Each structure stands twice: as C-alpha cells, then as structure tokens.
Amino acid sequence: MLLHIGAFRLDGDSERRSPWHDLIPSTRVLCTVLMVFAIALTPNGQWKTWGIYGLGMITLALFSQVTLSALAKRVGVEFIFIGVVLLGTLFQRNGEIVWQWGWLQITTIGLTTLGSVAFKMLLSLTMVNILILTTPIPALLHAIATLRVPPLLVAIMASMYRYIAVLTDEFQSMRRAALSRNLMNSRKTQRLVIGNMVGALFIRTYDRGERVHQAMLARGYTGLFPQAEIPKGGWRDGVAITGVAALTIVGQLFYIQGR
Structure with missing residues (x-):
C-alpha cells in the first residue's frame, strides 16, 4: 500500500475535460460495473471476447485523456499482489501435462485457467482505475450512494x-x-x-x-463528503450506457458463436 499512496491523490485526472468527464459520475460507475461483470462472467479461454473488451478499454483510455503512466503504475502494483494468489490456478490435475516435477505439474488446463483469470483481472483493474483516476472521490462516493449501495x-x-x-x-x-x-x-x-x-x-x-x-x-459529518449539487444525466449518459451495453453484447456473441 505504501507504494500506492506516495503523494496521495487517487483522482489525479479528474479535472480534465473529455467526453468521459462530461458524463455524470453515476453513469461512469454503471459503465464500469457493466464492463467488469461482462469480463468476469466470460468463461475461460474466450480470447476474442476479451480482445474486444480490451479494444474498448484502450478507446476509453484515449477518450478520457487519462495519464497512461499513472494508470500503468497502479494496475501494475495491484496486479503483482493479485498475481501471487493467481499462481495457485496454474497447478491442476486435468489436461495434458506440459511440465512436472514430483507432485507439481503444469497442464494445458492450468495454463488456460491462469491466462484467463490473469487477463480478466488485468482488464477489470484497468477499467476500475480509469474510473478512479478520472472521477473526484466525493462525487464517486455520492454516485455509489445514488445507486442504492448500503x-x-x-x-x-x-x-x-x-x-x-x-x-x-x-x-x-x-x-x-x-x-x-x-x-x-x-x-x-x-x-x-x-x-x-x-x-x-x-x-x-x-x-x-x-x-x-x-x-x-x-462539523456535521453524516457519512459522505459534502457536495454542492447532484448532477443530472443527459443524452450523452444514455448513449454511453447503451454503447457499453452493446459492446458487452457483441463480445458475448463471439463467445456464443464459438461454442
């Protein structure tokens, strides 16, 4: 954690102007949740589907004008911690044996599982960090509360x-x-x-x-940071949610057709 919070500010790119910043925080949270769920629920080995989601995320990173170096550092630090846990998915009994040393063995199923889970985590962390980097934390918390989170x-x-x-x-x-x-x-x-x-x-x-x-x-703290006004959504927000939903459906169609 100490590597992550040196000069502590999570929302380093929240003051920029871009089509992504023009969306209200609730819409950004909904888009992020849709993408993360679509990525996580895709079965292992569906590389084409994740490739489509990856292209969508690259497009979002360019449109949001996020600082790529800051995004890469955050995703890298988080992925290192998660990667230690992911190594356990590599050693499985099913599939063709690729390497074996005593009771340890690496199989084709293990490699597929590790690669799939790692790719899921990489895409999910990238999407979540884009949201956090580009959204003020008080506005993000208010958006989460607006979406009926406890x-x-x-x-x-x-x-x-x-x-x-x-x-x-x-x-x-x-x-x-x-x-x-x-x-x-x-x-x-x-x-x-x-x-x-x-x-x-x-x-x-x-x-x-x-x-x-x-x-x-x-000083009157009630559980949330104070906010002057709650922004209301417009036509851009509807287009953004529709676009993200369409992207997730297209990705799932590649998976369904490949079955």
Whole structure:
C-alpha cells in the first residue's frame, strides 16, 4: 500500500475535460460495473471476447485523456499482489501435462485457467482505475450512494479514503524520526526499525483516526463528503450506457458463436 499512496491523490485526472468527464459520475460507475461483470462472467479461454473488451478499454483510455503512466503504475502494483494468489490456478490435475516435477505439474488446463483469470483481472483493474483516476472521490462516493449501495458500506469507503492520508502522514513522521536518530544506517537495523514502526503505526493511527473522526462529527459529518449539487444525466449518459451495453453484447456473441 505504501507504494500506492506516495503523494496521495487517487483522482489525479479528474479535472480534465473529455467526453468521459462530461458524463455524470453515476453513469461512469454503471459503465464500469457493466464492463467488469461482462469480463468476469466470460468463461475461460474466450480470447476474442476479451480482445474486444480490451479494444474498448484502450478507446476509453484515449477518450478520457487519462495519464497512461499513472494508470500503468497502479494496475501494475495491484496486479503483482493479485498475481501471487493467481499462481495457485496454474497447478491442476486435468489436461495434458506440459511440465512436472514430483507432485507439481503444469497442464494445458492450468495454463488456460491462469491466462484467463490473469487477463480478466488485468482488464477489470484497468477499467476500475480509469474510473478512479478520472472521477473526484466525493462525487464517486455520492454516485455509489445514488445507486442504492448500503450507506454503511459507503461510509466505510469514505473513511478508508480519509484515513489512508492519516496513515501516510504518520508513517512519514516516524520515518523522519528514525532517520534523524541514524537508525536506518544498515540493513539489519532497517528491518528491525521498520518492524517496530509497523506495530507502533497501528496504535498511532488508531488514536489519531479517532480524533479526526470526532472532529468530523463535530462539523456535521453524516457519512459522505459534502457536495454542492447532484448532477443530472443527459443524452450523452444514455448513449454511453447503451454503447457499453452493446459492446458487452457483441463480445458475448463471439463467445456464443464459438461454442
């Protein structure tokens, strides 16, 4: 996580102007949900379908004017963590054996499963990160609440966003204190100091988070960030949702015809 929140701002491209930014946040969330569900529900091995979705995502990335380097870094960091879990799908008993060492074996079914799940995750992470990079977080939370997501879940997400900045601030403060005392001069002491810092970080951020929450309640916090007005959708939003729905249907037609 600390790699992900260096100079913490999730919505780095939210102030740009593009056809994607002209859509209201609720429409962007609906388009993202449609694409992610279509990608996730496609059976393994349907490369043509995912190729169509990938082309659609490349088009969206160009139209939204998202910073490609920031998008690639975020997807890369998230994919590394998920990839460790995905390795378990590689070792399966079914299919033709490609490689074997003792009880470990890699089969054609395992390779297909790993490639399919990895491609699904890559496309889904790309779509979600485009949404987050191009949508202000308060507007995104209000859009999720408008779509009837349980208020408690929205409040938890809002608190997570608010307190990640607190976590980063506390970590940087402890790191500066360790450097000023020359406690990071060797790898051995670095491991020892960082291990102690992780434990102390939990206590310090818990106490500070509680103070921040009390201050927010005293200022009228109700579970969502304040927003001046809730934007209303127009004809562009209807066209966008229709276009995304049509893209998902076209992709599924390739799968149905190939059966």
